């Protein structure tokens with residue numbers, strides 16, 4: 001099918017379309033003869049089931065397609081995708097198909113009809129390699145959540161049937177999250193995300209710790225490469241008189257468990273070490289540190305925001321007393337997370353209010369978000385090993401080919417101990433921020449670990465902690481792959497990154513092209 005306005009086929013992978021009728025028909029309702037029509041009583045939105053059209057790539061989708069068409073021109077078109085459509089590529093193809101169907105329907109009904117890809121969709125092919133920053137909500141997760149925004153709206157603390165149903169949904173989600181990390185459901189507390197979980201663990205343990213007799217202050221041990229949710233919490237503790245030891249890491253980005261052991265003092269009340277680093281993907285020896293913490297009888301918290309859903313997790317094997325999880329890193333929505341709190345752990349709440357979450361975290365539960373997190377945890381468990389193998393293969397292909405094609409580039413962090421989806425690469429002689437912007441203009445989204453503070457680009461604290469010079473830290477990019485990443489996406493990155501790096505290097509006054517070997 002060709003678009004009349006542009007006399008060209010729709011580009012594959014475009015996502016949404018604007019449907020405009022000719023002015024003559026613009027104010028009349030648009031009938032699509034090839035569709036079954038329904039009208040939602042509450043929203044007034046018309047939905048049509050497209051029938052009688054061929055779908056080349058998957059015949060049985062034919063019956064499942066739902067298309068929402070608003071009444072006023074220009075009609076904007078969106079598809080309600082069935083849960084079976086797991087990948088963004090399939091969803092885009094479905095919307096594309098629906099746009100073609102409208103166009104065809106317009107022709108069949110003898111009306112002048114124009115279907116144009118919307119501005120956003122007309123943009124180039126876009127590849128998202130920033131899953132450590134956030135992940136899209138999985139459509140199966142969204143589907144599980146939707147009833148809890150409107151139909152199932154009860155307060156989970158209410159004793160009537162409305163409340164009972166949402167309470168049951170919250171408890172099912174708690175079971176799924178507990179199963180993801182090998183915990184008991186009663187040990188899971190829902191929070192607003194990774195930042196709150198980290199803060200609750202750190203401030204909660206320190207506040208509840210009695211302090212050792214005769215000790216002047218309490219002491220906390222962490223590492224130099226933690227996320228700011230931990231580092232800034234520790235700095236706040238320091239301002240309140242708590243002493244904090246920031247244990248350094250090796251060039252590979254790993255902490256030596258013996259350094260943790262040596263940092264322990266009689267007044268140490270908490271050890272907090274992240275499981276996977278967000279910039280490097282590097283994994284810490286949590287099991288060994290767990291044993292050391294248990295021997296010393298010190299509480300042990302781990303920020304598992306970047307490993308939950310990517311690797312198997314078992315709180316008992318890891319030996320942690322507290323573990324943080326964030327929904328939006330594992331295909332659930334932003335603004336929901338969980339904290340595992342081992343039974344018997346002494347902890348002051350961060351907030352004061354009602355008796356929710358067994359007095360651990362007051363506030364009416366974010367039922368839809370919690371249900372989403374529960375569904376995401378269930379899916380992560382089911383797809384963990386296949387997903388990890390595929391991601392590691394794609395990540396390795398990307399990394400290997402970039403190292404071959406870009407002179408003088410190198411990989412940061414341990415290549416043996418890391419999450420399967422993350423590659424952090426330094427491209428010396430380029431400015432990382434400029435590279436991110438140039439790649440974005442070509443359609444590839446990735447990130448630097450750099451932070452912008454007071455107008456100046458600060459090199460990443462993680463990369464400088466592993467020994468990179470500030471200019472090399474600023475020349476580093478993180479590529480983080482995800483559930484939707486296809487082999488074609490990796491090839492797209494390989495066709496894009498080397499050329500963009502080469503171009504930026506040519507503009508650099510300090511870059512000297514290596515002379516090719518004879």
Ligand SMILES: Cc1ncc(COP(=O)(O)O)c(C=O)c1O
Pocket residue numbers: 132133192193194195196198227229274276277278303305306326327328335337
């Ligand atoms: C390792 C780590 N911890 C904590 C957080 C904070 O999580 P949230 O965004 O859910 O507050 C992040 C987010 O990037 C993270 O990567």
